[in-house]
Amino acid sequence: MDERQFTPALGRVAPARFFDFAVALTRERLWRGLAVAYAAPRPGDVVVDVGCGTGTLLQAVLRVEPTVTAIGVDPDRTLLDLARRKVATSGASARWHAATGDQLAGVVEPGSADVVMSSLVLHQCPVAVKRAILGSMFAALRPGGRLVIADFGRQRTTLMRTAFRVVQLADGKADTQPNADGIVPELMAEAGFDDVREPEWVPTINGSISIYVGRRP
């Protein structure tokens, strides 16, 4: 996939530099905290964040376990610059790569990552790209490595389906509706992940955000 072809962080509604303000409205500390808890980073782990945006998730991982090798991947160089500055300001260090999530082979040695994470990315991608990213994540992980995804998932209630329309307005229905219909765990299993589960879902002002976990056998 071409690095220039991707939906920007705030879709069609606002410049990406406003992303941190917008995402703060989504009970962000709760679902990011859950994502980090399920990732359970250990000393020295290699942790890759796919579509890392402004680096907030990796920053949370580094706060919990400062010795991880943190690798942020995103096609948007403007956001990567913000991420680099934000994480450096907090005194932590990470590596940053401009690439789409289906190109992880060029970023980390295949089979070497302990944890691959991603937040709020798959809902913005066409189904074929969701598939390609999950396949690339699978290949990046070592056997036994963990995948943790935090993203808009199955919208279980009328209230959440209605709230999710805001996201659909920004990012378009074609890419977002499969997530709302619950496609993510199916695609994870199809990519080869074992023990695929959705242990949490967090209702927010924009629809519910699910935590999905899986393991490379």
Ligand SMILES: C[S@@+](CC[C@H](N)C(=O)[O-])C[C@H]1O[C@@H](n2cnc3c(N)ncnc32)[C@H](O)[C@@H]1O
């Ligand atoms: C809604 S933002 C989420 C950013 C960040 N993960 C977070 O939780 O704050 C979506 C991000 O996905 C990135 N993105 C879009 N298409 C992508 C792709 N095909 N591969 C990897 N990242 C992608 C965008 O550049 C943007 O940074």
